[in-house]
Amino acid sequence: MALMEIRDLRVVYRMPDLGLEVKALRGVDLDVERGEILGLVGESGSGKSTLAHAVMRILKPPARLVSGKVILDGVDILSLDQSVFDREYRWRRIAYVPQASQNALNPTMRVLDHFFDTGKAHGLGDRSEVERRARELVAMTGLDPERVLKLYPHQLSGGMKQRVLIALSLLLEPEVLILDEPTSALDVVTQAGILRAIKQVNKKLGVAIVFITHDVSLMPSLADRVAVMYAGKVVEVGPTDGVIYEPLHPYVSALISSIPSLYADVASVKPIRGEPPSMVEEIRGCPFWPRCPYVKEVCREREPALSSVDNRKVACFLWSPS
Ligand SMILES: Nc1ncnc2c1ncn2[C@@H]1O[C@H](COP(=O)(O)OP(=O)(O)OP(=O)(O)O)[C@@H](O)[C@H]1O
Numbered sequence: 001m002a003l004m005e006i007r008d009l010r011v012v013y014r015m016p017d018l019g020l021e022v023k024a025l026r027g028v029d030l031d032v033e034r035g036e037i038l039g040l041v042g043e044s045g046s047g048k049s050t051l052a053h054a055v056m057r058i059l060k061p062p063a064r065l066v067s068g069k070v071i072l073d074g075v076d077i078l079s080l081d082q083s084v085f086d087r088e089y090r091w092r093r094i095a096y097v098p099q100a101s102q103n104a105l106n107p108t109m110r111v112l113d114h115f116f117d118t119g120k121a122h123g124l125g126d127r128s129e130v131e132r133r134a135r136e137l138v139a140m141t142g143l144d145p146e147r148v149l150k151l152y153p154h155q156l157s158g159g160m161k162q163r164v165l166i167a168l169s170l171l172l173e174p175e176v177l178i179l180d181e182p183t184s185a186l187d188v189v190t191q192a193g194i195l196r197a198i199k200q201v202n203k204k205l206g207v208a209i210v211f212i213t214h215d216v217s218l219m220p221s222l223a224d225r226v227a228v229m230y231a232g233k234v235v236e237v238g239p240t241d242g243v244i245y246e247p248l249h250p251y252v253s254a255l256i257s258s259i260p261s262l263y264a265d266v267a268s269v270k271p272i273r274g275e276p277p278s279m280v281e282e283i284r285g286c287p288f289w290p291r292c293p294y295v296k297e298v299c300r301e302r303e304p305a306l307s308s309v310d311n312r313k314v315a316c317f318l319w320s321p322s
């Protein structure tokens with residue numbers, strides 16, 4: 001059994017004033033294995049952050065959870081009382097660093113005080129133990145704890161803030177850590193440092209990491225497995241080398257071919273033709289069919305289920321009859 005099983009997760013954003021409903025997640029199925037680094041990639045608007053919010057139970061109106069389960073170690077965390085989830089799961093078993101959260105650090109508090117605060121909020125009263133752990137975690141992310149723990153947030157660079165947030169999120173030793181676009185606003189050198197930090201904490205602590213990004217080119221050097229989202233669903237998931245170098249889903253092939261940094265020859269880069277579907281309209285058939293070079297009759301009629309093909313899963317009628 002996987003550590004975390006996401007099943008048929010559906011979320012809408014309801015805007016009755018506009019008479020609109022955005023179907024942001026249309027039935028996401030995804031497993032997170034113990035101790036792995038799972039890359040969750042997809043274009044802007046494909047539903048990555050909404051998925052993280054639903055799993056962390058922080059969806060806010062106009063978002064609404066329609067249905068689905070998130071089973072962590074045998075327990076459906078979406079059906080728990082909010083107070084039980086907050087006390088026993090958030091931070092303790094599953095932690096999250098949101099997209100663009102560098103400014104979440106309190107400007108009036110030194111870095112170490114953030115650790116004390118978080119520890120106190122979760123019943124870690126022993127300050128010397130919290131400090132010991134803060135040093136260990138900050139060092140694990142490649143920063144000098146002697147220096148960094150004394151600093152105020154404005155004295156940290158963007159990359160340092162991101163590392164501090166990662167260290168802080170690990171204070172209560174979660175089994176799963178979701179990082180939403182942790183490297184997006186950073187230059188390439190800083191980005192490489194963050195990736196090293198993530199690999200280091202994954203290896204030393206055994207924490208499973210879900211790394212959300214729109215940047216597929218980060219995957220080969222980072223992730224054990226990759227899941228690709230398109231229009232509110234996972235369309236392909238499997239070991240990194242397979243998904244990146246021999247993708248099965250035509251969307252994933254098109255996505256990989258559209259990325260200059262994965263290929264030496266920039267001239268061979270091909271943009272994906274067409275546009276992603278509107279998430280407001282009802283989607284009939286496969287969401288990728290209007291852009292797909294292999295479209296068949298059935299693709300316009302029905303949406304393919306995510307089905308096993310060797311050691312991965314893919315939602316495409318080219319590979320599976322259902
Ligand atoms: N507060 C909101 N109100 C209405 N629609 C929203 C809201 N937040 C997100 N959406 C819509 O839900 C869909 C999924 O958005 P989401 O932010 O989850 O995508 P994403 O994959 O994280 O994109 P990005 O790469 O830009 O962060 C999009 O169509 C988006 O426009």
Ligand SMILES: [Mg+2]
Pocket residue numbers: 048049050099
């Ligand atoms: Mg996002």
